[in-house]
Amino acid sequence: MDLLLEYREQLLAGLVTTVQLALASLVLSVTMGLLGAWAKLSASRAANAVAGAYTTVVRGVPDLVLIMLVFFGGQVTVNRIGAATGLWNYVEISQFAAGALTIGIIFGAYFTETFRGAILAIPRGQIEAGISTGMSGPLLFRRIIWPQMVRYALPGFGNNWLVQLKTTALVSVIGLQDLVYNAFAAGRSTGALFTFMAAAFVIYLALTAVSDLGLRALERRYSRGVARA
Amino acid sequence: MENLLSWFPLDLALIAENFDRFLYGVGVTLGLTFLSLALGGAMAVPLAVVRASCHRVLNPVVWVYTYVFRGTPLLVQTYLLYYGAGQFEFVRNSWLWDPVLSQAWWCALIAFTLNTGAYTTELLRGAIADTPKGEVEAAIATGISKRGRLSRIVLPSAFRRAIPAYSNEVIFMLHGSVVASTITLQDILGVGRWLNGRYYLAYEGLITAAVLYFIIVFAITRVFRWLERRYLRHLNRRREPIARNIAPPMGVK
Numbered sequence: 001m002d003l004l005l006e007y008r009e010q011l012l013a014g015l016v017t018t019v020q021l022a023l024a025s026l027v028l029s030v031t032m033g034l035l036g037a038w039a040k041l042s043a044s045r046a047a048n049a050v051a052g053a054y055t056t057v058v059r060g061v062p063d064l065v066l067i068m069l070v071f072f073g074g075q076v077t078v079n080r081i082g083a084a085t086g087l088w089n090y091v092e093i094s095q096f097a098a099g100a101l102t103i104g105i106i107f108g109a110y111f112t113e114t115f116r117g118a119i120l121a122i123p124r125g126q127i128e129a130g131i132s133t134g135m136s137g138p139l140l141f142r143r144i145i146w147p148q149m150v151r152y153a154l155p156g157f158g159n160n161w162l163v164q165l166k167t168t169a170l171v172s173v174i175g176l177q178d179l180v181y182n183a184f185a186a187g188r189s190t191g192a193l194f195t196f197m198a199a200a201f202v203i204y205l206a207l208t209a210v211s212d213l214g215l216r217a218l219e220r221r222y223s224r225g226v227a228r229a
Numbered sequence: 230m231e232n233l234l235s236w237f238p239l240d241l242a243l244i245a246e247n248f249d250r251f252l253y254g255v256g257v258t259l260g261l262t263f264l265s266l267a268l269g270g271a272m273a274v275p276l277a278v279v280r281a282s283c284h285r286v287l288n289p290v291v292w293v294y295t296y297v298f299r300g301t302p303l304l305v306q307t308y309l310l311y312y313g314a315g316q317f318e319f320v321r322n323s324w325l326w327d328p329v330l331s332q333a334w335w336c337a338l339i340a341f342t343l344n345t346g347a348y349t350t351e352l353l354r355g356a357i358a359d360t361p362k363g364e365v366e367a368a369i370a371t372g373i374s375k376r377g378r379l380s381r382i383v384l385p386s387a388f389r390r391a392i393p394a395y396s397n398e399v400i401f402m403l404h405g406s407v408v409a410s411t412i413t414l415q416d417i418l419g420v421g422r423w424l425n426g427r428y429y430l431a432y433e434g435l436i437t438a439a440v441l442y443f444i445i446v447f448a449i450t451r452v453f454r455w456l457e458r459r460y461l462r463h464l465n466r467r468r469e470p471i472a473r474n475i476a477p478p479m480g481v482k
Contacts, residue, residue: 064407169304180304193312197305205300205301208300
């Protein structure tokens with residue numbers, strides 16, 4: 001316990017990085033998810049195909065493989081393009097950027113399915129009613145689709161978020177100084193790896209428990225207008 | 230052939246040369262994934278029965294187990310076991326240290342098993358809770374014992390209902406097995422990283438690994454589609470009207 005107190009600043013800094021990474025990738029993945037759901041539900045064959053390929057590829061390849069491909073391969077690609085076109089000099093992709101980008105894109109695929117299901121769950125008649133009263137596309141989305149979509153999407157959203165939060169731990173493998181990395185470093189230098197990994201374990205558990213409670217409150221709030229069975 | 234391949238951005242010859250290593254990696258990945266799924270699944274059946282019951286002591290105990298293992302990253306669980314266990318002298322002096330706890334493979338297997346066991350327990354608990362009441366009532370009415378009800382009615386029906394969700398768990402476990410490469414094991418990703426490091430490459434090893442994982446996931450989804458078709462056949466919509474076996478009304482030929 002004294003050891004943990006001694007290294008509390010390092011652990012806290014790691015925790016902050018982990019939370020920032022999770023939130024940054026969440027914003028990206030929700031955006032990708034909305035775009036993906038829109039593409040999957042659109043009448044355009046091309047958009048369907050692109051969104052279908054996106055979700056299939058992402059679900060077929062493990063997260064860490066994609067993170068490493070973006071971090072190691074992406075760096076080389078960006079610099080080769082820069083050298084060939086002369087548009088930019090040497091660029092370094094940070095671990096944070098690579099992690100947020102990759103995890104955001106990966107979970108965008110899961111959010112695509114969640115949002116697609118939620119939009120499909122909205123009774124068709126309500127959308128038709130909106131169109132017949134002359135609502136424009138954006139207004140229809142804002143007034144009819146979004147408020148109900150949120151309610152239908154919340155359980156899936158919560159599930160995705162919990163998995164996403166835990167997935168951020170993998171970015172420590174490419175050297176991001178997050179909670180796992182810092183706990184491991186502290187554990188290694190003090191010879192107390194169990195103590196520090198156990199601390200990381202408990203902190204992750206606290207993060208998921210708090211998220212779980214928050215999500216339940218949100219679910220109650222968004223289903224206020226619905227009769228309970 | 231040389232000219233034909235030279236436009237291709239990846240060094241295919243190098244990948245082909247090291248392909249036996251990748252096959253070894255496939256073996257490690259599949260071995261760890263399916264062994265942990267089998268052991269975790271075997272563990273999950275009794276635990277799910279407990280979770281679906283109202284036992285006052287055992288139910289909360291199992292709940293704590295599933296909550297803790299589902300609430301933390303697999304990477305941290307694996308590190309805690311592999312790197313953490315050695316902190317204690319009594320562990321290092323125990324008979325388990327040399328053959329098991331100091332071995333990366335065993336640590337990965339134990340951590341993966343506990344992890345998938347927790348997820349599978351909750352998944353099965355849901356399937357058991359969804360058992361149609363009529364099935365149980367029919368079993369009671371025909372005088373099947375409590376045990377027989379569980380083993381012959383509730384569980385078989387719950388297993389079938391759990392197939393779609395379980396296919397996701399299998400794919401997640403395969404994805405999760407890459408953690409093995411972070412504790413020195415040469416699974417598919419481990420071999421890919423080795424190749425990239427050895428020849429100082431950016432893509433070849435990782436892209437080969439990605440393709441191999443993709444093929445395995447594809448095969449798994451195919452197998453589960455077949456299983457669903459076979460074991461959930463009773464849920465399919467009938468093509469023909471149900472009444473086809475009923476004799477036509479009199480006078481109609």
